[in-house]
Amino acid sequence: MLARRYLRSRRSERFVSLISWSSGIGIAIGVMTLIVVLSVMNGAAVEIRDKILGFSSHVDIQGPDESLHGWHAWLDTASRLDGVVRVAPYISTQVLASAGTRAVGAILKGVDPANSSEIADHVVQGRFIKTDKSPFQVVIGKDLAHKLGLTVGDKVRLMSPSGGISPSGATPRMRAFDVVGIFDSGFYEYDVGMIITPLSAVQRLNRMGNGITGIEVFLKDRDQASAVAAMAREQLPAGAWVTDWQHRHRSFFKALKTERVAMGVILSLIVMVAVFNMVASLVMVVMERRKEIAILKTVGATHASVMRVFLLMGCLLSGIGTLLGASLGLLLAWKLSDLLEWVESVTGVTFMSSDVYFIDHVPSVIDPVAVSTIIIASLVMGFLATFYPAWRAASVPPAEALRYE
Structure with a gap:
């Protein structure tokens, strides 16, 4: 109850609340972008592999x-x-x-x-x-x-x-x-x-x-x-000279895998920036709520219970942002091909030309393992980032905070 109440803004604290929710929106954008981009890259790898093997054997034997x-x-x-x-x-x-x-x-x-x-x-x-x-x-x-x-x-x-x-x-x-x-x-x-x-x-x-x-x-x-x-x-x-498709195209698919990993690491920085923003916003909330935290401690709130309040605030922000980003990312990745076809028909712009790329459309294949990893990593990062603001809140001395009240 206290965590939800602290996230709601009063007139004098709207700026701090806006910063807090903006960090959750940043996490949502990062998670959504990660899911869409990795789904497109995974779809491209699957599509190219299927196209190659459509006219090529799995194992080739020569004399x-x-x-x-x-x-x-x-x-x-x-x-x-x-x-x-x-x-x-x-x-x-x-x-x-x-x-x-x-x-x-x-x-x-x-x-x-x-x-x-x-x-x-x-x-x-x-x-x-x-x-x-x-x-x-x-x-x-x-x-x-x-x-x-x-x-x-x-x-x-x-x-x-x-x-x-x-x-x-x-x-x-x-x-x-x-x-x-x-x-x-x-x-x-x-x-x-x-x-x-x-x-x-x-x-x-x-x-x-x-x-x-x-x-x-x-x-x-x-x-x-x-x-x-x-x-x-x-x-x-x-x-006998025997080769398989994995060996023949090893460099190509290895390059695709390396690019997919590098893109995932780069885009995860969006989530990290949002997480650091959440740390700053929660520290500001702690500074704004010093008097209320001191009152809670004078009526018997323990060090652990105060930490729990702010840990829940961080988990709520990161959880809502992750859930929203995952939902939008899965929906966008699922309908990406149809959406891009509509945009191409309206604007006349071709996003994937077969003269330049191996394929003539933007495929998207959702990988459940990658999506689960993104969601878990986002939640863990959000949870870990909340520890410092929660520790700051629990360390507020009641006497000093209420001295001039």
């Missing part, structure tokens, strides 16, 4: 040379590994794609159409490649199609540097392919630089015979990629 022959035994060994859902051979090579007067460098990836459902699901125009007729057909990314001015039904010329050797030296090979589909992966690097075609088409273009680049392994639990890769190294012949 000691540029091409792998006699790979069927390797395929059987990989398919028997624990946690493997499916395996598929692939070929990856660089080509120059041209249409009319336009030419763009790209990655030509040869796949087995029957084992490439993750790519087929992203086709937005036309259809996915088939092998029932001519194998020389491709699906290309929407941004690459825009750069080359291609639509479904057009032809694109692909020139591969891995053609062969003639009396005049190395000669590239060129072939016209039919564009049967356009895909949208949501990941700009893939949409602007990848071409998908049947495995046999790349083998014939590069005169590889039955050779492949490697074997893609897809797992039931992608987080077990490192363990499955270790098992593959033990069971495959010597010279």
Whole structure:
């Protein structure tokens, strides 16, 4: 009762009360900002990981040379590994794609159409490649199609540097392919630089015979990629080069994690500033309430009971601010994408351009562990910051405070 009463302002103490409540509002703003920013950064990491793995395998197996022959035994060994859902051979090579007067460098990836459902699901125009007729057909990314001015039904010329050797030296090979589909992966690097075609088409273009680049392994639990890769190294012949997605993109995701931690530390300073403001405001309250504290002590209030009053004041301020900030932060993080889409439609400003960033929207994924950590840390900081004002209040000498009253 006393803690609530001291937080309410009288006419002569409105300035002190305003400072006290402003510290609670500062805590609310800090907690809200922390939750929203960390949710956006967590969402960006999840979104980018999903986009990368949408067109990439969890474990990649390659031979000691540029091409792998006699790979069927390797395929059987990989398919028997624990946690493997499916395996598929692939070929990856660089080509120059041209249409009319336009030419763009790209990655030509040869796949087995029957084992490439993750790519087929992203086709937005036309259809996915088939092998029932001519194998020389491709699906290309929407941004690459825009750069080359291609639509479904057009032809694109692909020139591969891995053609062969003639009396005049190395000669590239060129072939016209039919564009049967356009895909949208949501990941700009893939949409602007990848071409998908049947495995046999790349083998014939590069005169590889039955050779492949490697074997893609897809797992039931992608987080077990490192363990499955270790098992593959033990069971495959010597010279096998096995990598997993966590190793391939380790630097990138480590940088994202470091940035997320650094941003959390920097934004937590907002909460710390509000907490120090709360300390100053509670000290001012103590100075304003010296006479009342002295009267309480003369009628029997103990040192601990006076401290308890001011500890409760600090806990009320930090608790209300934390609860308000967490509620607003969770609501804003939940509806952030819809809110930004509305702002973009009204203002015409694009916040995330796919030409600059890996993704074309602002994702937000709420992490319960991060939210719980923020709330607990805010409450603990608020509680610890109240000890000094409470000690000052309990140390007020009654005789000195009432001497001139």
